[in-house]
Amino acid sequence: MAAVKTVSLTKEYSNGEHYLRAVDDISFTVEENEFVAIMGSSGCGKTTLLNLLGGLENPTHGCVYINDVDITQLSMEERSSFRRWHIGFIFQNFNLIPEMNVFENIVLPAKLMERNISKKEVMRIAEELEIEEKLLQNPMTLSGGQQQRVAIARAIYTHPTILLGDELTGNLDSTTSISVMKFLKKMCKKYSQTMIIVTHDERIAAMADRIIQMKDGRVV
Numbered sequence: 001m002a003a004v005k006t007v008s009l010t011k012e013y014s015n016g017e018h019y020l021r022a023v024d025d026i027s028f029t030v031e032e033n034e035f036v037a038i039m040g041s042s043g044c045g046k047t048t049l050l051n052l053l054g055g056l057e058n059p060t061h062g063c064v065y066i067n068d069v070d071i072t073q074l075s076m077e078e079r080s081s082f083r084r085w086h087i088g089f090i091f092q093n094f095n096l097i098p099e100m101n102v103f104e105n106i107v108l109p110a111k112l113m114e115r116n117i118s119k120k121e122v123m124r125i126a127e128e129l130e131i132e133e134k135l136l137q138n139p140m141t142l143s144g145g146q147q148q149r150v151a152i153a154r155a156i157y158t159h160p161t162i163l164l165g166d167e168l169t170g171n172l173d174s175t176t177s178i179s180v181m182k183f184l185k186k187m188c189k190k191y192s193q194t195m196i197i198v199t200h201d202e203r204i205a206a207m208a209d210r211i212i213q214m215k216d217g218r219v220v
């Protein structure tokens, strides 16, 4: 079974009189346990594609299958529940909740899934990401790179089958980026996860099993 499959996936935005095809008729498959990097110049549609894969936007045409479920056919409510159980999303702007401390942010998706929280497991992940001393702090008091690692910890704590990341190491220096990616690869292997990331960083992309190159909304 493919972990992710898109069929003629298309997203058009209207800018007044004009239509822009940010994602233009993309069909591809990502296998279970595969690590794919999406690359391409600014504005070519990478973030839009990732948002469609994660069900955060509706396509104009086409379908997205995640674990054989066409998420474009789900209601908003069904899609949020599906996303919670199957997809981990690491956003470019982190989306951390300022009213909660770092620990509470990391375990929030698991709480929403009504799972038991293991402090030991949070600690293990936090140590790998070198944020173990920040767990009781407000995330807004952390550096951009530290906030990014909190967002990564939150996305992986529930071990989602699909991990989607938009420039997930964009705020980290190159040594930290590589070590974070090595850790994510190890976790994906251990928990049979599939990882799809958008990156501009050639060294990060080189760690992937496959690179998908985009140009003007298409896979080239």
Ligand SMILES: Nc1ncnc2c1ncn2[C@@H]1O[C@H](COP(=O)(O)OP(=O)(O)OP(=O)(O)O)[C@@H](O)[C@H]1O
Binding pocket: 013, 014, 015, 020, 022, 040, 041, 042, 043, 044, 045, 046, 047, 048, 049
């Ligand atoms: N909500 C929107 N409304 C109108 N146009 C949009 C919207 N979101 C994205 N676009 C346009 O769609 C195109 C693709 O944008 P997208 O953010 O997917 O590109 P990208 O490859 O991720 O770029 P970058 O590498 O700079 O982040 C761009 O021309 C952008 O202006």
